[in-house]
Amino acid sequence: MKWEGNRESDNVEDRRGSGGGLPFGGRSIGIGTIVIALLGSYFFGVNPATILSLLSGGPVPVSQESVQKPPADDPVARFVSVVLADTEDVWGQIFRENGGQYQRPKLVLFSGRTATACGVGETATGPFYCPGDQKVYLDLEFFQTMRDRFHVASDFAEAYVIAHEVGHHVQNLTGISEKVAQMQRSTSESKTNALSVRVELQADCFAGVWAYHANEARGIIESGDVESALKAASAIGDDTLQRQARGVVVPDSFTHGTSEQRVRWFKRGIGSGDLNACNTFAAKQL
Structure with missing residues (x-):
């Protein structure tokens, strides 16, 4: 992938080495507080950990000293900053063409664990997005996991x-996330999981849309790049991960889609560059 020399985003927070902090502000938490949190979770669909955090004084604030830009001599962090900048450019243009304005997310680099508006973020969770603070969280150790466990080594x-x-x-900004959350609050666990699959496959397709437009504008894709991305998508399919971990596959428990589905929807995005091709919710077959 050609990325050296491209613009770096100013929206990267480097919390590595900050210790991450504890999820709650230090006040004691009684049974009444826990009950309120559970009720709030049930009726409003809010993460109970988030409510507990607020009622107990909020997350331990991340100090200004620990919120800093990645060091200039860190090539992996620079790469992340370039990729984030590229997504900013692509989605900014797409939103403008559709009469909207793109709000750029922050990307937080952390090690081990860190406080978020969605509760405590941990390395074991893998990369994730928190709609509560509109931030992407990434422990760079995940890239090493990709190389060691999934045998995927590619920028x-x-x-x-x-x-x-x-x-x-993007799903959050366009209201898709909220609509799905509303549907999930009033349906069964298996249907909730099925909706999550459609959310994740659409994010795969959106990743493909980004790649299409970034390559059109800046020629970032080199020989073998697409194949490596497809290999990564295949490696983290629910069926593949379940088969590796338990030896059996339980489709009703899928939340991200099968390897074949993840590959298919990424290919739809990168093949067309069209947001309309990413409507997983209207698809009769994923």
Whole structure:
């Protein structure tokens, strides 16, 4: 992937080495507080950890000293900053063409764990997007996991991971996330999971849309890049991960889609560059 020399985003926070902090502000939490949190979660669909955090004084604030730009001599962090900038340029243009204004998300680099508006973010969770603070969270150790566990070693595959999480930000800005959350609050667990699959596959497609437009504008894709991204998408399919972990596949528990589905929807996005091609919710077959 050609990225050296491209613009770097100013929206990267580097919290590595800050310790992350605890999820709650230090006040004692009684049973009454827990009950309120659970009721709030049930009726309003809010993460109970978030409510507990607020009622107990809020998350431990991240100090200004720990919120800083990545060091200039950190090539991986620079790469992340370039990819984020590229998503900013692509989605900014797409939103303008559709009469909107793109709100750029922050991307937080952390190690181990960190406070978020969605509760405590941990390395084990993998990269994730929090709609509460409109931030993408990434422990760079995940890229090493891709290399060691999934045998995927490619800048473009790593860029796909970032672009997928930014795809969730696009869903948040366009109201898709809220509509899905409303539907999930009034349906069964299996149907909730099925809706999550459609959300994730659409984010895969949006990642493909980014790649299409970034390549059209800046020629970022090199030989083998697309294949590496498809390999990454295939490696993190629900069926593949379940088969590796438990030896069996339980489709009703899928939340991200099968390997074949993830590959298919990324290919739809990168093949067309068209947002309309990413309507997983209208698709009769994923």
